[in-house]
Amino acid sequence: MAQATRTEKKDAIQAPPELPQCPTGLFIGGASREASNGATSPVVDPALNEPLVEVAKGTAEDARAAIDAAQQAFENPEWRNMDSAKRGKLLLKLADQVKKRFNDFAVLEMRQNGKTMREAQGDIGFVANTLTYAAGYADKTHGQTIDIPGRFNYTLREPLGVTVHVAPWNYPLLLSVRGIAPALALGNTVVLKPASWTPLTSLLFAEAAQAAGFPDGVFNVVPGPGGEVGETLVTHPKTESVTFTGSCTVGTHVMEQAAKGVKRTVMELGGKSPVVVFPDADIDKAIKGIGWGIFANAGQMCWAGSRLIVHEDVKDDVYNGLKTFAERLTAAPGWHEDARMGSLVHKDHMKTVEGFLESAKEDGANLLTGGHRITEGACAKGNFIEPTVYTDTTPDMKIWQEEIFGPVLVATSFADEEEGVRLANDSTFGLWGGVWTRDISRAHHMANRIDAGMVAINDGPITFPQTPFSGFKQSGVGTEQGLYARDQYTRVKNVMLRL
Numbered sequence: 269m270a271q272a273t274r275t276e277k278k279d280a281i282q283a284p285p286e287l288p289q290c291p292t293g294l295f296i297g298g299a300s301r302e303a304s305n306g307a308t309s310p311v312v313d314p315a316l317n318e319p320l321v322e323v324a325k326g327t328a329e330d331a332r333a334a335i336d337a338a339q340q341a342f343e344n345p346e347w348r349n350m351d352s353a354k355r356g357k358l359l360l361k362l363a364d365q366v367k368k369r370f371n372d373f374a375v376l377e378m379r380q381n382g383k384t385m386r387e388a389q390g391d392i393g394f395v396a397n398t399l400t401y402a403a404g405y406a407d408k409t410h411g412q413t414i415d416i417p418g419r420f421n422y423t424l425r426e427p428l429g430v431t432v433h434v435a436p437w438n439y440p441l442l443l444s445v446r447g448i449a450p451a452l453a454l455g456n457t458v459v460l461k462p463a464s465w466t467p468l469t470s471l472l473f474a475e476a477a478q479a480a481g482f483p484d485g486v487f488n489v490v491p492g493p494g495g496e497v498g499e500t501l502v503t504h505p506k507t508e509s510v511t512f513t514g515s516c517t518v519g520t521h522v523m524e525q526a527a528k529g530v531k532r533t534v535m536e537l538g539g540k541s542p543v544v545v546f547p548d549a550d551i552d553k554a555i556k557g558i559g560w561g562i563f564a565n566a567g568q569m570c571w572a573g574s575r576l577i578v579h580e581d582v583k584d585d586v587y588n589g590l591k592t593f594a595e596r597l598t599a600a601p602g603w604h605e606d607a608r609m610g611s612l613v614h615k616d617h618m619k620t621v622e623g624f625l626e627s628a629k630e631d632g633a634n635l636l637t638g639g640h641r642i643t644e645g646a647c648a649k650g651n652f653i654e655p656t657v658y659t660d661t662t663p664d665m666k667i668w669q670e671e672i673f674g675p676v677l678v679a680t681s682f683a684d685e686e687e688g689v690r691l692a693n694d695s696t697f698g699l700w701g702g703v704w705t706r707d708i709s710r711a712h713h714m715a716n717r718i719d720a721g722m723v724a725i726n727d728g729p730i731t732f733p734q735t736p737f738s739g740f741k742q743s744g745v746g747t748e749q750g751l752y753a754r755d756q757y758t759r760v761k762n763v764m765l766r767l
């Protein structure tokens with residue numbers, strides 16, 4: 269029997285908030301336009317499976333036009349010779365525009381993605397903070413002098429030129445702006461291709477950039493199919509760098525394509541991140557951290573703590589606590605006041621997640637809670653999956669190895685630290701890892717041994733614009749956020765002058 273999650277007790281779907289006014293055309297060279305062939309594509313509300321709006325569906329021709337616009341804007345002295353302090357001010361104005369239309373951004377993000385309103389608000393706050401942070405280093409990023417006898421030697425830190433950004437659907441605007449903000453702060457121009465399921469906030473962002481006063485062509489957005497628009501942008505000879513956030517499969521292909529033109533890449537790919545719980549941990553805090561670390565955003569997080577590795581002495585307490593946490597989590601359309609978990613982004617993606625639930629059954633994983641689609645009450649029409657936990661999973665199971673990208677936690681137990689470390693690192697991914705312990709030496713020791721770009725001690729997955737975000741192993745290449753991001757969007761030139 270399906271667990272009685274809180275959802276099923278509620279039957280009425282509350283009316284969703286009206287869709288804010290939002291541009292639906294491609295944004296190229298400072299103006300909104302239709303696709304070259306007039307085609308459009310629907311954006312669907314995944315909590316209701318009802319269409320929201322039609323958006324222009326870009327073509328290869330549109331992608332080339334956007335690159336041309338970005339290239340011209342890069343060469344235009346208005347942008348190229350702009351004082352770096354002024355660029356910083358433009359980013360601050362853009363942050364102000366985002367704050368001014370905060371609710372519109374949040375409602376659009378919620379309705380196109382399926383996340384809860386409070387999650388959407390968190391995303392948009394992060395967007396504004398990212399812009400503000402990058403604005404701060406626009407005029408503090410510069411070259412150096414190097415002492416060489418008899419010569420005057422110095423470096424210039426130059427912008428790259430046209431930067432392409434290909435975004436996923438799970439944090440549509442936040443993950444786009446993570447690359448766009450440093451690119452613009454450091455004098456590059458941008459062409460963004462949002463994910464086909466979630467283009468709306470990127471288009472509203474383009475309107476905000478124009479209102480902030482960015483010169484035409486500095487920022488362009490081309491929604492459209494990855495295979496056509498994405499591929500054309502990535503392979504275009506004028507594209508200098510590609511920032512890709514998405515799956516490992518597509519990312520590998522994009523890297524190959526970019527390599528043919530010897531382009532820079534930043535790759536933020538998938539994960540299957542471990543959370544290791546030691547017997548001396550604060551178990552109540554750990555349960556909350558683990559719970560939100562897998563069920564936030566309905567588990568559609570690249571760095572979800574999706575593999576729980578718990579010491580055998582405390583596993584019963586942790587499992588019981590997680591069962592209660594999961595069963596108390598209210599799944600509902602994002603605008604419901606008590607919604608704590610929203611829907612999955614799309615019917616197709618829900619089918620993929622259901623396939624993993626099937627494989628868990630076949631592989632004999634022990635179902636602790638959840639395991640089904642929610643088909644009743646306020647969730648009946650949408651793509652909702654119960655918060656799910658499997659215990660006694662083994663490393664040969666598909667649900668242990670592969671990224672599920674849904675609200676599904678797989679758990680196993682360990683006997684000593686060596687075994688815990690071995691299990692934690694038993695993955696082709698290396699994005700994030702969590703450690704719960706009160707032993708400070710062990711905490712640092714574990715931080716050192718976990719093979720991942722980020723480690724949290726006594727915390728869930730959490731990040732800030734000023735802290736670097738990078739994937740090790742097959743989770744990615746390059747670093748976003750923090751001051752490290754500046755290296756991805758500038759090139760170093762050396763100048764040698766003989767005295």
Ligand code: NAP
Pocket residue numbers: 434435436437438439443461462463464465492493494495496497498499502513514515516518519521522535536537538539569570571671673699739743744
């Ligand atoms: P995806 O299927 O790889 O798509 C990502 C983007 O690539 C979309 O905009 C997609 O366009 C585009 N694309 C598809 N084929 C392309 C091609 N041949 N050339 C250029 N672009 C192409 O990923 P997703 O399903 O949207 O997102 C989920 C994945 O993203 C998960 O694996 C997750 O772990 C990862 N992710 C990683 C991070 C991180 O920071 N490491 C953050 C978030 C998500 P269409 O939408 O038109 O297909």
Ligand code: MG
Pocket residue numbers: none
């Ligand atoms: Mg996809």
